[in-house]
Amino acid sequence: MPRPITRVQLLLFAAALLCITCNKHLSETAAIKTDLIVAARSYIDSISLRGHPVNFRAAQPKTILWNLARVIPIGQSKGVIVPIVFDNALLVKANFVGNPLFHLNYLTQLLFYKDSTGRNTARVITAFPDSNYFHDPTRPFSGIKFIEDWLGHPIQKLLYIPNEKVKHFIPTSNQTTKAEVTETCYSITGYNYSPELDETVTWSEPAGCSVDYIDDGSPEEEFGGIGGSGASGADSAGAAAITLLPGTSVIKNISQYFQCFTNVGGTDHTYTVTVCVDQPDPGTRTPWTSSGNGSSGSSSGNNPIDAGHTFLLLTETYGATTITRNLGFYPAGDVNPLGVTSQGSLNDDETHPYNISGSFTVNNAQFFNILNFVSQGNDPGYLYNLNTNNCTTFVINAMAQAGVSLPRTIGTWLDGAGNDPGDLGEDMRMNNIPGMTLNLSGGSNISHSNAGQCN
Amino acid sequence: MQLSKSSFMKSILIISLVSCSLLASCQVHWSQASDWKLYEYQGHGIFKLPIDSLKLYSSTPMNQDSMAFFVRSATLLNTKAPLIWMGGYVATCSINGGYRKVELSRYGGYFYDEKTSAYYQLPSEKIDAWLSFIQNSYQNLIKPKL
Numbered sequence: 001m002p003r004p005i006t007r008v009q010l011l012l013f014a015a016a017l018l019c020i021t022c023n024k025h026l027s028e029t030a031a032i033k034t035d036l037i038v039a040a041r042s043y044i045d046s047i048s049l050r051g052h053p054v055n056f057r058a059a060q061p062k063t064i065l066w067n068l069a070r071v072i073p074i075g076q077s078k079g080v081i082v083p084i085v086f087d088n089a090l091l092v093k094a095n096f097v098g099n100p101l102f103h104l105n106y107l108t109q110l111l112f113y114k115d116s117t118g119r120n121t122a123r124v125i126t127a128f129p130d131s132n133y134f135h136d137p138t139r140p141f142s143g144i145k146f147i148e149d150w151l152g153h154p155i156q157k158l159l160y161i162p163n164e165k166v167k168h169f170i171p172t173s174n175q176t177t178k179a180e181v182t183e184t185c186y187s188i189t190g191y192n193y194s195p196e197l198d199e200t201v202t203w204s205e206p207a208g209c210s211v212d213y214i215d216d217g218s219p220e221e222e223f224g225g226i227g228g229s230g231a232s233g234a235d236s237a238g239a240a241a242i243t244l245l246p247g248t249s250v251i252k253n254i255s256q257y258f259q260c261f262t263n264v265g266g267t268d269h270t271y272t273v274t275v276c277v278d279q280p281d282p283g284t285r286t287p288w289t290s291s292g293n294g295s296s297g298s299s300s301g302n303n304p305i306d307a308g309h310t311f312l313l314l315t316e317t318y319g320a321t322t323i324t325r326n327l328g329f330y331p332a333g334d335v336n337p338l339g340v341t342s343q344g345s346l347n348d349d350e351t352h353p354y355n356i357s358g359s360f361t362v363n364n365a366q367f368f369n370i371l372n373f374v375s376q377g378n379d380p381g382y383l384y385n386l387n388t389n390n391c392t393t394f395v396i397n398a399m400a401q402a403g404v405s406l407p408r409t410i411g412t413w414l415d416g417a418g419n420d421p422g423d424l425g426e427d428m429r430m431n432n433i434p435g436m437t438l439n440l441s442g443g444s445n446i447s448h449s450n451a452g453q454c455n
Numbered sequence: 456m457q458l459s460k461s462s463f464m465k466s467i468l469i470i471s472l473v474s475c476s477l478l479a480s481c482q483v484h485w486s487q488a489s490d491w492k493l494y495e496y497q498g499h500g501i502f503k504l505p506i507d508s509l510k511l512y513s514s515t516p517m518n519q520d521s522m523a524f525f526v527r528s529a530t531l532l533n534t535k536a537p538l539i540w541m542g543g544y545v546a547t548c549s550i551n552g553g554y555r556k557v558e559l560s561r562y563g564g565y566f567y568d569e570k571t572s573a574y575y576q577l578p579s580e581k582i583d584a585w586l587s588f589i590q591n592s593y594q595n596l597i598k599p600k601l
Contacts, residue, residue, distance in 0.1 A: 250586050250587060281499070288539075305539050333564075334539075334574070342563070414536065
């Protein structure tokens with residue numbers, strides 16, 4: 001005799017049905033997204049081969065984050081909108097929005113869709129928020145959006161004003177003589193400053209030098225909530241300077257980072273390598289300190305362990321030129337005493353303070369031996385290991401490439417042991433290491449910036 | 456017998472729902488954080504600085520949209536042992552009407568929420584951009600304006 005169906009069984013059946021329905025819907029959306037991404041990639045590749053960028057921003061190397069693509073409705077059809085990041089992590093600074101820097105990365109998106117005739121269309125949308133939006137980024141976007149094709153040709157510019165219709169700029173050859181031109185004039189010029197290369201490249205975009213807005217009376221489509229913001233700043237009409245600052249923390253391209261160094265023998269070029277040590281408890285061999293305070297509470301067992309840091313300051317001097325680069329070895333992911341390894345990562349430590357250092361004058365061959373050694377720090381599979389290949393070990397091994405033998409005192413910590421900044425700092429202080437000039441006053445977060453330029 | 460099975464299933468469902476709710480309520484919803492500020496202080500006392508004393512240090516508002524972009528995808532990092540710190544930055548934000556002090560690591564894309572003594576980590580694809588963003592914000596704070 002069959003058993004009666006219970007309410008629970010019915011509920012479970014309904015839930016399963018719901019899941020199947022949801023999954024079907026999700027799979028359809030995923031399929032649309034995949035198709036759009038495939039078409040977009042192919043289209044972008046073909047455009048890039050056919051033409052050349054026409055403005056500074058379009059010419060910058062960039063990456064489209066396809067994995068973050070979103071499907072959005074475009075009229076009766078669908079399109080995909082994808083964030084764009086610039087390979088050099090460009091930041092922009094605009095005087096019409098005040099002092100704060102904001103990422104050009106997160107201002108820029110690619111919109112791809114097929115128009116009503118089925119033709120592939122790609123638009124790059126860059127949003128420049130105004131001070132109203134800076135005051136309250138939770139409100140609808142206000143500012144200017146540039147709509148361009150992939151190569152940077154301007155399509156249109158949209159002005160978003162709080163509580164008003166979207167206005168769009170109609171480019172004409174005699175726009176400045178038009179009676180209906182509003183008084184707002186934003187032009188965007190700027191320069192790309194690279195601390196790594198210490199050079200400045202001025203740039204401007206013809207389409208952005210003078211912008212007139214004419215209300216056409218029809219609201220425009222909002223292409224998505226993009227836009228950077230920062231603190232408030234005053235609006236100002238007139239020329240707006242945008243300063244691009246590359247991100248410098250993670251050294252993505254070590255060859256480029258070192259490209260200004262020249263390998264020249266003789267006495268004209270002087271090479272110096274400084275071992276900078278940031279001891280966790282300055283002046284002691286303590287290998288680590290617990291960083292918790294009362295509110296964090298030691299009882300939580302979750303307080304960060306401060307291990308300090310060791311890094312290199314590399315300098316080449318000739319004539320009136322000085323090239324300086326900071327370099328430290330880190331794990332790419334998190335490490336703890338029970339999870340000691342992670343992919344290695346080379347970072348720019350120019351803002352990292354230290355309390356003790358030792359400098360060595362080396363010849364060009366020694367210097368480049370060190371550069372060659374440290375260059376492997378980013379190699380896939382080259383691991384950071386808290387016990388056997390940490391930042392201090394890395395520096396000691398790098399110096400050994402130049403024949404400089406630093407003490408390898410081993411410190412111990414919970415479930416591990418290895419070279420550590422506490423011991424290395426004290427070894428440098430206590431031992432008369434041949435060829436080393438000891439500096440006991442350390443360096444601040446601004447005293448050892450990268451310097452020097454090259455082409 | 457039929458009834459006891461049903462009661463058991465119901466209990467399981469209720470326990471699951473309550474557990475899920477509790478877990479969700481413990482995690483900080485960083486997407487709701489605003490008013491991010493970065494402070495000039497660097498050193499080994501970043502965790503010991505009382506939040507009230509931060510007003511003594513220079514600070515800069517951080518790019519709110521960028522911060523939102525980064526932290527909204529941060530996930531609670533459950534570690535078997537305390538993380539190793541190799542320098543970091545002090546930041547504050549406002550969330551749910553409260554004011555929080557957060558330490559941002561110089562590597563690894565994680566940060567530490569003092570209030571809950573918990574680590575949060577960004578997805579790996581955002582770590583490089585995050586570290587560059589933090590360092591640039593800090594450089595903007597400490598260097599003369601260009």
